[in-house]
Structure formats: C-alpha cells, structure tokens
Amino acid sequence: MKKKLGLILGFIIGFASFLIMWKMIFLTRITREDELAPGAVMILAVILGSILGFLGSKIQKYFV
Secondary structure (H helix, E strand, O other): OOOOHHHHHHHHHHHHHHHHHHHHHHOOOOOOOOOOOHHHHHHHHHHHHHHHHHHHHHHHHHHO
C-alpha cells in the first residue's frame, strides 16, 4: 500500500483541486441559463487527476 500512496494522493489532490478551481473561477462567471457539459468537466478532472497521480508516483519512487 505504501507504494501506491503517491499515486492515490496525487490523483485525489489533482481531481479535487481541478473541481474546486473550476467552481471558483468558471461557475461564478457563467449564468445559470448557459448549459455546460458536466461530462467534459468530469473527464478533464479525471485526466488531470491521472496526470498528477502519475507525477506523485514518480516523486515517491524518487524519494523512497
């Protein structure tokens, strides 16, 4: 489990930070009448989470 900790934490941090920043930056400027593609937002969050998870695993392998 210790080998997967960097991967899991990187994914969670990347996923959550993207969704929080999306809410803070974009949703405050968009009116409720505009339609957004929630699927596209979730796909972007998963992609960013995967990239940061990969980086987290590489950082963990470097230091451990």
